[in-house]
Amino acid sequence: MPDSPNPLQAQTYSYLGPAGTFTEAALAQVPGARGQIWRPVNNVGEAFADVVSGRSLAAMIAIENSVDGGVTATQDALASVPNLRIIGEYLxxxxxxxxxxxxxxxDDVRVINAHPVAYGQCRNWLERTxxxxxxxxxxxxxxxxxxxxxNTQADAAIAPPGIDKHHDVVVLASxxxxxxxxxxxxxxxxxGNELTAPTGADKTSLIIELPSDRSGALLDMLEQFATRGVNLSLIQSRPxxxxxxxxxxxxxxxxxxxDERVADALLGLRRFSPKVIFLGSYPRADQRKIEFTSRYDDGIFIEARDWLRGLIAGEPAQ
Incomplete structure (x- = not known):
């Protein structure tokens, strides 16, 4: 964590604390956060409240794990707190x-204290051991x-490696x-509403409501992406x-x-869904360039709109 920044010049970043969490490790990857004030918070709601109130410039929040899936507390909070944008992702x-x-x-361990996501990632080891x-x-x-x-409610805890250097605990298993x-x-x-510039290796996050509980409603939503050559790297339902x-x-x-294909998909979603929340377009953490077939190039969509405009304007057919 940065040491004693000047409060008149520094910006505050919130993260799920206390110090030493994986969230703090993610915040350490943000170039703009270096040398700034890092504020540990207790939960996602507090982090977002910091951002909405202006107390913090931004907040670092876990949203997905490769083992346990989406972090539902974050997903639900993003659906309920307006005017927030994702401006970057970090792995x-x-x-x-x-x-x-x-x-x-x-042999003494009967009860374990653990964050639910961490617990899910260690479940098989725990059930065996x-x-x-x-x-x-x-x-x-x-x-x-x-x-x-x-307190003595729990006998042991799941924690990040190195925790024994900061707290008076012993490691029972690594x-x-x-x-x-x-x-x-x-x-x-x-x-804010500012967009990051496209890099060719980007991701767009959305929350989409289905218009009704009927056969084919989900397929209708997915077709907005499929017919425009837009791949989905995550889709998760929440009540x-x-x-x-x-x-x-x-x-x-x-x-x-x-990107024209993504913008056109959003237009289709807007016509289809009673509520579409745009969470942001931002560079992918892995910097992998997005691949798609040439028939979904920007120029194809632009030419099609120009063709339609010409028909409406009565211009000679090309």
């Missing part, structure tokens, strides 16, 4: 250790470890994650909450809103 490899108070052995354990959810991986020092290639995807969220059978979909589409 952090993750693994975990099991820690306990000094003097505790693995501690098949009768109980689970108490924690607000963060570091909070799970630090709570061991304050590399307990079920997938050694696990990665968590984080997004940097800010206020709207007003009645059974009503869902919104969190979608990541390959490309930028300034």
């Amino acid at each position: 952090v490899p993750v693994n975990f250790v099991l820690v306990a108070r000094p003097g505790t052995t693995l 501690l098949p009768s354990h109980g689970h108490i959810p924690a607000s963060s991986n570091v909070a799970a470890a630090s709570s061991l020092l304050d 590399e307990i994650g079920d997938n050694p290639n696990a990665v968590t995807r984080f997004v940097l969220v800010a206020r 709207i909450g007003d009645s059974l059978g009503r869902y919104r979909f969190v979608v990541d589409a390959d490309g930028h809103i300034l």
Whole structure:
């Protein structure tokens, strides 16, 4: 974390704390955050409140994990808090250790404190090693470890490697994650409507509501992308909450809103859906260029609009 920045010059960035979390590791990847004020918060709602109120310039939030899927608390918050934009994404490899108070052995462990996402990523190891354990959810991986020092409800905690250098805990087991290639995807969220410039390796995030609970409604939504050659790297359903059978979909589409094929897909979605939330277009963390066939080049869409304009204007057919 940056040391003693000048508060008259520095900007504040919020992240899920306390210090030492994977979220802090993601924030460390942001060039503009270096030398600024980093504010640890307890949950996604507090982080977004910081941004909406102007207390923080931006907030770093986990949104997806390669093992456990989408982070639903983040997805639901993005659907309910207006005027937020994702301006960047960052990937952090993750693994975990099991820690306990000094003097505790693995055989002593009956209850484990862990963030739900971390718990999901270690479930197979836990079921093999501690098949009768109980689970108490924690607000963060570091909070799970630090709570061991304050109460005795849990015997052990899942935490990031190196946590024993910051807290008086001992490591009972290392590399307990079920997938050694696990990665968590984080997004940097800010206020405002400015777009980042397209790079050719971009992602566009949306939240889309279906108009009704009927056969083919989801297919109609997906066709808005498929017929324009737009690949989806994420699609996850979340209940709207007003009645059974009503869902919104969190979608990541390959490309930028300034790409003609993506813009045309958004126009189709707007005609189809009662509510489309544009969360932002931003560079992909992996910098992988988006591939698509030449029939979806920008020029094809531009020529088609010019052709239609000419027909309406009565210009001679080309």
